[in-house]
Every structure is written in C-alpha cells, then in structure tokens.
Amino acid sequence: MANVLDIRRRIRSVINTRQITKAMKMVSAAKLRRAQERALAARPYAQMLTSVLKSLVSRAEIYDPQTGEPRHPLLAQRQENNILLIVVTGDKGLAGAFNTNILKAGTRFLDSKTGKNVDIEAIGRKGRDFLRRRFPLVPKDVEQRTAEDLQHPEAAQPHERSRSRERAGAVQIVGEHVGVLSKLEFSQASDLAESVIKRYSEGEIDSVYLVHNEFKSVIAQRLVVEQILPIEQIGAAAVRQAEELSQKEREQAIKAAQSAGVGMRRTDRSVDAEAARFGSAPVDYIYEQPPSELFNALLPKYVGIQIFHALLESVAAEHAARMTAMEAATNNATDMIDSLTLAMNRVRQAKITKEIIEIVSGAAAQ
Amino acid sequence: MPDTFQLEIVTPEKLVVKDVAGEMQIPGKNGYLGILPGHAPLITEVAVGEISYRNNGYTHHLAVAWGFAEVLPDNVTILAETAERPEDIDVQRAEKAKERAEQLLKSGNTETDYARANSALQRAQTRLQVATEKGK
Numbered sequence: 001m002a003n004v005l006d007i008r009r010r011i012r013s014v015i016n017t018r019q020i021t022k023a024m025k026m027v028s029a030a031k032l033r034r035a036q037e038r039a040l041a042a043r044p045y046a047q048m049l050t051s052v053l054k055s056l057v058s059r060a061e062i063y064d065p066q067t068g069e070p071r072h073p074l075l076a077q078r079q080e081n082n083i084l085l086i087v088v089t090g091d092k093g094l095a096g097a098f099n100t101n102i103l104k105a106g107t108r109f110l111d112s113k114t115g116k117n118v119d120i121e122a123i124g125r126k127g128r129d130f131l132r133r134r135f136p137l138v139p140k141d142v143e144q145r146t147a148e149d150l151q152h153p154e155a156a157q158p159h160e161r162s163r164s165r166e167r168a169g170a171v172q173i174v175g176e177h178v179g180v181l182s183k184l185e186f187s188q189a190s191d192l193a194e195s196v197i198k199r200y201s202e203g204e205i206d207s208v209y210l211v212h213n214e215f216k217s218v219i220a221q222r223l224v225v226e227q228i229l230p231i232e233q234i235g236a237a238a239v240r241q242a243e244e245l246s247q248k249e250r251e252q253a254i255k256a257a258q259s260a261g262v263g264m265r266r267t268d269r270s271v272d273a274e275a276a277r278f279g280s281a282p283v284d285y286i287y288e289q290p291p292s293e294l295f296n297a298l299l300p301k302y303v304g305i306q307i308f309h310a311l312l313e314s315v316a317a318e319h320a321a322r323m324t325a326m327e328a329a330t331n332n333a334t335d336m337i338d339s340l341t342l343a344m345n346r347v348r349q350a351k352i353t354k355e356i357i358e359i360v361s362g363a364a365a366q
Numbered sequence: 367m368p369d370t371f372q373l374e375i376v377t378p379e380k381l382v383v384k385d386v387a388g389e390m391q392i393p394g395k396n397g398y399l400g401i402l403p404g405h406a407p408l409i410t411e412v413a414v415g416e417i418s419y420r421n422n423g424y425t426h427h428l429a430v431a432w433g434f435a436e437v438l439p440d441n442v443t444i445l446a447e448t449a450e451r452p453e454d455i456d457v458q459r460a461e462k463a464k465e466r467a468e469q470l471l472k473s474g475n476t477e478t479d480y481a482r483a484n485s486a487l488q489r490a491q492t493r494l495q496v497a498t499e500k501g502k
Binding site for chain 2: 038041042044045046048049052185186187189190278279281283284285286287288289294297298301305308
C-alpha cells in the first residue's frame, strides 16, 4: 500500500488542477457572456438586411413571373458537382467534445457527398489540424491567412486562383483561417464571403455548405450543416443536418451555467420584430437605384452576415462547451480529492493500528 | 409637422447611433442627400463617405463605408458595414492604409486590383477627414 506522504502529494496536485479548471471555467463564462452579447448585437443588422431583401424580392421581380425561375445567380439551383464546405471549429482545445463533434458532423457530410469534389475552407486551428491529417494532399496555392494579414485587410490582395489548377484529390483543403476567432470582425467574414461568391459565380463551385455549432443560448444549441449557396429562401436557414444536445449534455450545460452565473434565457424577440420592419413599410418608396440593382448589391452582404453570424455563434458555443467541460473537470477533481483523502486516512489508520499491534505483541512477548 | 426624426445607425457589430436629429446628410451612391423631417420614403445605397447629423445645434460626424439607408418621414435607419465616430477612428491606421493604397495605385502593377485599392484609399481618406472634425 502507498504511504501517506505519496497520497498527500497526489492530493495536493489534484487540488492545484482543480484550481486551474475552476479558474478556466470562470474565464470561459466571462468570455461566453461577451460572445453572447456580440451575437446579440449583430442581430438587428442581420434582421434588417433580411427584411429589406425580402421586400425587394417582390419589387424587383427577382423570380421570373412566368417560370418562377430566379434571375439572380446566387439563388439559382444547379447540378452539384463541386462543393465547398466551410468547417468552423475552435482554435483551442479543452472544450469537451466541441471540436470533435463538429468534425464528426463534417466527416458525415463528406461521406454523404462521396463521388463529388469537395473543397474545404477550415476556420479554427483544431479543425485545420484534423483535416490536414485526414486530407494531406493540399494544392500548392492554399490561401493561408494568419492574424497578421488580417491586421491590414485593406492592403491584402485577393489571391488569384487559376481555375485550371489541378485537384489534389476529391477532397482538398483550399483555405485555412487560424487565429481569427479570438478577434472576430465583420470584415473577415465579408472577405471570406466575397471570395466564396467569386468562386461560386465563376462556376468553380456549385454549392456552399457551412458546418458549425449553432448557439441560441446555453440550452438551445445544435450542430448544423447549413447550405449557404445557392440561397434557397431568404430569411430561412437551409439546414441539411442537425444534431441537438443530448439530455445529459443539456443538464450538464445548465448546471455549469448556473454555477457560473450565465443567463440561459433566449434573446429578446422584440428587438427582432422591430428590426424586421426595416425597408418594408407599406409605403411607396423612392428607390434611388433600381430595386434589382439594390438587390444585387445586398445579396452578397447577406451571405457575409450569415457567415459572420455562424462564426459569432460558434465562438459562443465554444466558450459554453469549455465552461461545461471545466465544470465537469472541477467536479471530477473534487471527487478524486475525496476518495484520495479517504484512502490516505485509511492508510494512516492502518499504520497506527499496525504500530499498536507491534507494541502490544512486543510487550506480551516479554 | 415634427421638427425632428429618429435616427438609427446599425453595423453588423453593434448599434452605433440611436438618436434624434433635426437634419442629416447621407453619402448616397448617387451623391450626398440632405434629409429633413418629413422626407418622402426613400431607399438608397450608401457609398463610402461621411454622415453628419444635427441635434440641438450640435453636429455629429461619422465615417461610413458601404451601407444602405431607409428614410421614412419620422425615421431614418442606416445599415452600414462600418460606421465610426471621430473618437473611435484610429488615425495612424488610416494613414498607413492610405499610404499603402496610394502606393498600390502608383505602382502601375497590372496585377493590382484597382477598384479595391481605390475604395481602400477612399475609406482611409474619409476616416482621416472625419477624425479632424472631432468636437466641432
């Protein structure tokens, strides 16, 4: 049996670990709160954009009145041969199954699209590392962007892509974005959207999907694969795959949120309702530009805001996942300290008993 | 007729302005627009430029880059990709961006994306311009 000193040392180390996980939980909770606020602050813009686009759809005759065919290329469905998949994971680990689950969903999506060419844009270091290992063949001109480039977005020239470039395989990584999630700005999402739209309209890709963790609140989150392009219906997410939290995960998340003091309420709907009136008042507007022109200028922004939203929610979800994981780790550490303390007391007691027996039997032998 | 209107300026990141204004100027895509209370309903794209509005005899300035405005008789809402108050503008960064854009334009390199560099230059110039109007 181990001696008391060893066990005591072990307990001390577990206590230290518990201190770290506890601190990490509180830090994640604070970051989660901030991320939630940011996601909330982004809502009015998204809502307004959606509502004005919706009202423009009817005015600009975006859909052909006879055939019902959309006139804008970003709305038109076409044969799906080349797919772009945007995978949004976190930059850091220690967030429970957060990254793994996203990558699993992504892999499942890839399996469902076997036989087609899939390009991957990886956002987040964890996803990039995984995908690189899995699909090591990378075309030479992979766009690698680091936080440094992003500090001067104005000067960065968009990389020229040659369409004749040879594919490295049916599935390949075409873009990596690492370190952008900690200081997320709209310009990053809109740059990505711009490059995606460019590739889409040049016919390099036929559809764009986004795998990410949707986050409405701590208890309302799910893992989704969403179709970004072609846009099926403005204002409604075209969800292809969705996975809700399991009952157990939800309970754990609730517990962690309660102990860290994070609100679990869904966001206030009245803000949305007010924003939804934007650009759709029942009056005859003077359009400074023809409605179709406005529509064409706005639609790419819509794609950008969708990506931005997904990123914001993913960041919030990552912090929530880390908070939950750290809560569990703290509890486990407490359990471990308890059982180690018990073991230590037993050992100590056994030692005392043994000593008494020795003394007693020594006295009896005399 | 009321002599003010509600003004809201929204960016993807936050609500920048929620205020009451007596008059304002918007850099429309087809030129600057002056808005007074009771303006006819109007929708326009907003170009890179400077928004200014008056409120209690005090003029506020903001630098905006691409946006979209809805004008109603008693309400003006602007969706802008960026909207910065003079005190939020990073003058050094704007100056650097301006230099970079100017160099790109001067370099005569055929690979330069002129439209992009040009709009970057415009954005930087607007920011610098607005920054100087701080507290006027």
